[in-house]
Amino acid sequence: MDSSVLLTVSGPDKPGVTSSLMTVLTECGVDLLDVEQVVIHEHLTLGVLVSTDRSAHALRETVSQALAEHGMDVVARQNDEAGVRGPSSHAVVILGSPIAAEAFAAVAAALAEQGGNIDSIRGVADYPLTGLELLVTVDDGDDAALRKALGAVTGRYPIDLAVERAGLARRAKRVIVFDVDSTLIQGEVIEMLAAEAGREAEVAAVTEAAMRGELDFAQSLHQRVRALEGLDASVIDRVAQSIELTPGARTTIRTLHRLGYHCGVVSGGFRQVIEPLAADLELDFVRANTLEVVDGKLTGRVIGEVVDRPGKALALAAFAAEMGVPMEQTVAVGDGANDIDMLTAAGLGIAFNAKPALREVADATLDHPFLDAVLFMLGVTRNEIEAADAVDGGVRRVPLA
Numbered sequence: 001m002d003s004s005v006l007l008t009v010s011g012p013d014k015p016g017v018t019s020s021l022m023t024v025l026t027e028c029g030v031d032l033l034d035v036e037q038v039v040i041h042e043h044l045t046l047g048v049l050v051s052t053d054r055s056a057h058a059l060r061e062t063v064s065q066a067l068a069e070h071g072m073d074v075v076a077r078q079n080d081e082a083g084v085r086g087p088s089s090h091a092v093v094i095l096g097s098p099i100a101a102e103a104f105a106a107v108a109a110a111l112a113e114q115g116g117n118i119d120s121i122r123g124v125a126d127y128p129l130t131g132l133e134l135l136v137t138v139d140d141g142d143d144a145a146l147r148k149a150l151g152a153v154t155g156r157y158p159i160d161l162a163v164e165r166a167g168l169a170r171r172a173k174r175v176i177v178f179d180v181d182s183t184l185i186q187g188e189v190i191e192m193l194a195a196e197a198g199r200e201a202e203v204a205a206v207t208e209a210a211m212r213g214e215l216d217f218a219q220s221l222h223q224r225v226r227a228l229e230g231l232d233a234s235v236i237d238r239v240a241q242s243i244e245l246t247p248g249a250r251t252t253i254r255t256l257h258r259l260g261y262h263c264g265v266v267s268g269g270f271r272q273v274i275e276p277l278a279a280d281l282e283l284d285f286v287r288a289n290t291l292e293v294v295d296g297k298l299t300g301r302v303i304g305e306v307v308d309r310p311g312k313a314l315a316l317a318a319f320a321a322e323m324g325v326p327m328e329q330t331v332a333v334g335d336g337a338n339d340i341d342m343l344t345a346a347g348l349g350i351a352f353n354a355k356p357a358l359r360e361v362a363d364a365t366l367d368h369p370f371l372d373a374v375l376f377m378l379g380v381t382r383n384e385i386e387a388a389d390a391v392d393g394g395v396r397r398v399p400l401a
Contacts, residue, residue, distance in 0.1 A: 103157035162364030179334035213337030229300025248372030313341035
């Protein structure tokens, strides 16, 4: 009768180890159940879970002889001895600059309190942030309880965390949308426009209250836009030309395109300002409000359907449907209360330097000023980012493996 045996092979990383291991396992007639490999400072650790009719001791002896020439140590344990668990249930990404041992210990303790076991750890970034991805098994884990427990750690240490269900769905994300103001770009467009009318402070106060969730967004939008009445329409082009991307934004979009993502923006701002930026970044989707212009002047009104808090979620759903992608394969990134519905509707919601109201509902929080940290939250490594940067001739889109 077959049983499962966990083989752990460790030693100096060199060519031929994996090939030799698989050759001897083929000769032993085993079936592979799981394989995982990690290399740290040229030291290889390779774990293989197999189904076999041989004892752990007999299999170890055979494998050890085959790998002796490579200088590898081999440990073999029966399933009941190894306590082999099922597939990891969650992926937890930790970002810090740096990640202090004390902070990591607090994460590990929080996981333990939730009945979690760390199955594997890999590095996803070494600059400008240190990034670690933990695959974790939590038996009958409650997602909300797990996020709350880990979120409490971020309140005590300068780290960012993302918690997401592990498995194929995590690497099958295909659609991502960004809020624009204070997310994809620095600053708030409506405040830039209001500055042209000398009413920036007044409009900024209303914007801040709306972002905290203290005011209805649609009402606050109309109130702020009224301050623009009478401005020459040329102000739109001046503001559009003065926009500054958030550090890492261009790299983020370029990398996501290369990995096969459809990228878009969903904004409570204004199409006339955003569309030139969207064209420059080769975005696939734009949804925003439209300023009314009559006789070359802003009227102080918006026309058409208002993109407000529920409108953002509807826009994400429309974009996903247009691309033929289920909602669980979508990602949304934003910073304010106006993004709550959009982030909760997405498969993964990321709060970027966000207000408290959004942080409470997000799957991931980022408090570092680099937008490309979003990539690490998605499990994209620094090597993949550098590969996107190295593509000749601009963006080249290829599907995810």
